Amino acid sequence: MKRFFLLLSAALLLLPAIGYSAPKNKKKDTHTVVAIPTVEAQVIAVETEGVQWLFHVDKAGVLRCYHFGKRIADPGQFLEFSGTRTRHGAEKYGDAAMAWPTVGGRYNNEPALHVKYADGSHNTELYYTGHEVSVADDVTTTTIFLKDYVTALEVALVYQAWQKENVIVSHSEIKNGGKKSVELLEYASSFMPVKADKYLLTHFWGHWGSEMSVDHELLGHDKKVIETRIGVSATKLNNPSFLLSLDTEAYNERYGEVIAGALAWSGNFKLCFDRTISQLNICAGINPYASAYKLAAGETFTTPDMIWTWSGNGAGQASRNLHAWARVNGVYGGEKINPTLLNSWEGAYFNFNAATLISMIDDAAAMGLEMFVLDDGWFGNGEYARNNDRAGLGDWELNTQKLPEGIDYIASHAHEKGLKFGIWIEPEMVNPKSNLANAHPDWVVRSPGREIYTGRNQWLLDLSNPAVQDFVFGVFDRTMQLSDKIDYIKWDCNRVVNSFGSDWQKDQDRFFVEYVQGYYKVLRRVREKYPEVIIQCCSSGGSRVDYGQLAYHNEVWTSDNTDAICRSRIQYGTSLIYPASIMGCHVSAVPNHQSGAITPLKFRFDMACAGRLGMELQPKDLSDSERDLADRCIKSYKQYRDLVFNGDLYRLVAPEEGRYALMYVSQDKRRAVVYGFNLSYESREIFRTLHLDGLNPDLRYKVNELNVDKSCWWGNGKTFTGDFLMNGGFNPYLYKTYSSAIFYLEAE
Numbered sequence: 022m023k024r025f026f027l028l029l030s031a032a033l034l035l036l037p038a039i040g041y042s043a044p045k046n047k048k049k050d051t052h053t054v055v056a057i058p059t060v061e062a063q064v065i066a067v068e069t070e071g072v073q074w075l076f077h078v079d080k081a082g083v084l085r086c087y088h089f090g091k092r093i094a095d096p097g098q099f100l101e102f103s104g105t106r107t108r109h110g111a112e113k114y115g116d117a118a119m120a121w122p123t124v125g126g127r128y129n130n131e132p133a134l135h136v137k138y139a140d141g142s143h144n145t146e147l148y149y150t151g152h153e154v155s156v157a158d159d160v161t162t163t164t165i166f167l168k169d170y171v172t173a174l175e176v177a178l179v180y181q182a183w184q185k186e187n188v189i190v191s192h193s194e195i196k197n198g199g200k201k202s203v204e205l206l207e208y209a210s211s212f213m214p215v216k217a218d219k220y221l222l223t224h225f226w227g228h229w230g231s232e233m234s235v236d237h238e239l240l241g242h243d244k245k246v247i248e249t250r251i252g253v254s255a256t257k258l259n260n261p262s263f264l265l266s267l268d269t270e271a272y273n274e275r276y277g278e279v280i281a282g283a284l285a286w287s288g289n290f291k292l293c294f295d296r297t298i299s300q301l302n303i304c305a306g307i308n309p310y311a312s313a314y315k316l317a318a319g320e321t322f323t324t325p326d327m328i329w330t331w332s333g334n335g336a337g338q339a340s341r342n343l344h345a346w347a348r349v350n351g352v353y354g355g356e357k358i359n360p361t362l363l364n365s366w367e368g369a370y371f372n373f374n375a376a377t378l379i380s381m382i383d384d385a386a387a388m389g390l391e392m393f394v395l396d397d398g399w400f401g402n403g404e405y406a407r408n409n410d411r412a413g414l415g416d417w418e419l420n421t422q423k424l425p426e427g428i429d430y431i432a433s434h435a436h437e438k439g440l441k442f443g444i445w446i447e448p449e450m451v452n453p454k455s456n457l458a459n460a461h462p463d464w465v466v467r468s469p470g471r472e473i474y475t476g477r478n479q480w481l482l483d484l485s486n487p488a489v490q491d492f493v494f495g496v497f498d499r500t501m502q503l504s505d506k507i508d509y510i511k512w513d514c515n516r517v518v519n520s521f522g523s524d525w526q527k528d529q530d531r532f533f534v535e536y537v538q539g540y541y542k543v544l545r546r547v548r549e550k551y552p553e554v555i556i557q558c559c560s561s562g563g564s565r566v567d568y569g570q571l572a573y574h575n576e577v578w579t580s581d582n583t584d585a586i587c588r589s590r591i592q593y594g595t596s597l598i599y600p601a602s603i604m605g606c607h608v609s610a611v612p613n614h615q616s617g618a619i620t621p622l623k624f625r626f627d628m629a630c631a632g633r634l635g636m637e638l639q640p641k642d643l644s645d646s647e648r649d650l651a652d653r654c655i656k657s658y659k660q661y662r663d664l665v666f667n668g669d670l671y672r673l674v675a676p677e678e679g680r681y682a683l684m685y686v687s688q689d690k691r692r693a694v695v696y697g698f699n700l701s702y703e704s705r706e707i708f709r710t711l712h713l714d715g716l717n718p719d720l721r722y723k724v725n726e727l728n729v730d731k732s733c734w735w736g737n738g739k740t741f742t743g744d745f746l747m748n749g750g751f752n753p754y755l756y757k758t759y760s761s762a763i764f765y766l767e768a769e
């Protein structure tokens with residue numbers, strides 16, 4: 022003991038030498054701890070007819086999540102619920118996952134919110150302050166209010182429960198109630214903890230010409246992030262949506278629990294799947310990449326909607342829930358049937374005059390199509406005439422050399438022939454070779470002193486700038502004035518963001534977010550003035566496919582890749598999240614201009630008839646027999662297309678199997694249309710039986726193959742029960758490569 026005291030005194034003597042000196046006057050500790058509020062524990066149920074999202078406010082006021090899935094009766098029972106290990110001595114761990122975790126307190130995983138305060142601190146711990154519920158028609162909206170217990174940071178979590186559709190749409194509103202600005206470093210729309218033994222993630226990747234390719238991936242114990250940083254044309258590489266199959270290693274259309282989610286945002290997004298020891302946290306929102314968002318005192322930031330659904334009957338039902346919601350809310354004019362059309366692009370490219378277009382219109386009318394769309398190439402003059410993709414973008418005046426007769430002349434001819442008329446614009450873009458680029462270099466997205474890279478010879482306009490928003494709206498508005506017979510606008514967008522920077526922005530961190538907000542502002546103005554015009558969202562094909570823009574658009578150009586073989590994969594992938602009504606699907610020439618593939622015209626028609634049918638070729642190049650087939654396919658499509666637009670989709674075989682089959686069934690189950698495609702030859706001995714789905718087993722359906730003189734099924738023209746068709750009797754003989762068939766079913 023004596024030795025110990027000797028050593029201690031020696032150590033104390035040494036302290037000043039190693040830099041420590043005891044404070045002469047001990048500084049008073051001013052750290053006062055704010056008391057954590059306590060509240061009465063309660064359960065908040067956000068529910069639809071079949072789906073429930075259960076929240077728990079614990080006694081300490083922390084919002085937790087009990088459950089997302091099948092609706093459970095009497096959810097109040099969860100108040101008794103206890104996790105298996107909830108306490109360590111006097112410290113409470115909490116018995117359910119946090120519903121909206123923030124950076125701070127005990128939480129160290131992926132957060133929904135990360136705030137940096139003016140004093141440099143990073144801690145936020147939110148507590149429940151109240152909630153309110155409102156009901157309007159089919160929708161029940163629950164708003165849960167949270168507040169940091171030290172700062173004046175407030176969050177409102179909004180959940181809209183779409184009763185019949187079984188969809189819950191959620192977003193967050195983050196308010197800086199303090200006197201100094203704060204910085205939002207992460208600001209998710211929605212957060213969902215899920216508990217299962219296995220998580221199979223289905224998500225979408227691709228590129229130009231291979232959009233919405235499907236990837237299935239079993240999640241390990243790490244973080245999986247799906248994101249984009251390209252700002253504009255944001256779905257070129259990934260889509261802000263997914264399906265998550267629980268407790269299985271295999272994707273299944275009909276069986277098992279599946280959660281589906283889609284973010285309604287047309288810019289940089291981030292979907293994070295953070296697998297911790299006991300759960301999977303799904304965090305969805307705007308990608309905070311280069312976008313730390315400064316929130317001024319009193320300012321509120323509203324995040325985009327995240328759309329959720331749950332299915333106990335496999336991925337098929339999850340898709341059908343999303344499609345049903347999309348029709349009534351997610352897609353502009355979602356229940357309307359968009360016209361069949363002939364688009365001028367692959368048939369004429371930039372090489373046309375009025376005579377070319379008039380003859381295309383005449384042919385389109387003769388084939389029974391309902392609209393003609395004049396694509397790129399009608400504008401720009403002199404040295405900036407748009408005769409190729411190197412000049413003219415930005416100069417939205419009629420090319421008077423190419424079309425001296427004017428747009429109204431062409432549109433009037435279309436109307437006289439009984440067709441609607443549509444026209445192409447790409448208003449967010451500018452060619453360096455244009456009057457606009459010369460007049461407004463300050464409108465171009467660029468960074469001081471740096472190269473402004475081009476893509477397809479074009480630059481991007483800075484839509485975060487209100488002056489550019491006015492210009493872009495003006496392009497739409499002035500184009501509509503070219504004729505009072507414009508029924509349809511194809512709004513294209515062929516560029517991503519590079520070397521980002523805005524001459525207009527004071528705070529460059531706002532560029533990515535405000536570009537998208539600017540885009541939506543313009544679309545809102547367009548819709549206020551032109552509620553009836555049909556608008557297609559095109560972005561080098563399907564590089565802008567999301568529920569953000571779909572609130573303003575009637576449809577998308579699914580892909581520039583019109584090869585029907587590739588289209589089976591693209592349309593299949595798109596259908597997992599988005600309804601068939603939005604998919605522009607065109608029959609084009611062979612060899613296909615993208616892939617070089619040569620497929621039968623019937624195969625191309627049958628594939629295009631699974632979405633909104635159109636054609637994209639020079640009709641004059643079709644032979645008489647091909648024209649006859651085209652007439653026949655277009656005519657029959659008009660008889661069943663209401664099923665494509667408003668029926669329920671059942672996917673029967675995925676293209677990865679070498680065959681592709683799907684069907685649409687009317688809501689009353691009395692009518693259906695079935696598609697079958699052979700994508701690669703297996704053997705003439707193999708023609709697998711299709712198990713139809715979604716029919717009424719007790720009804721008898723008359724089955725008719727369309728557009729053929731000789732059917733590929735022995736039962737054609739006969740009547741069968743739904744039971745027979747669904748459980749083993751339907752085996753059309755589609756053994757040859759690129760053989761295809763469409764069957765129409767009607768109950769007696």
Ligand code: DGJ
Pocket residue numbers: 366396397445513515559560561562578580581
């Ligand atoms: C890209 C689109 O995806 C095509 O359909 C076509 O409109 C061209 N742009 C025109 O430049």
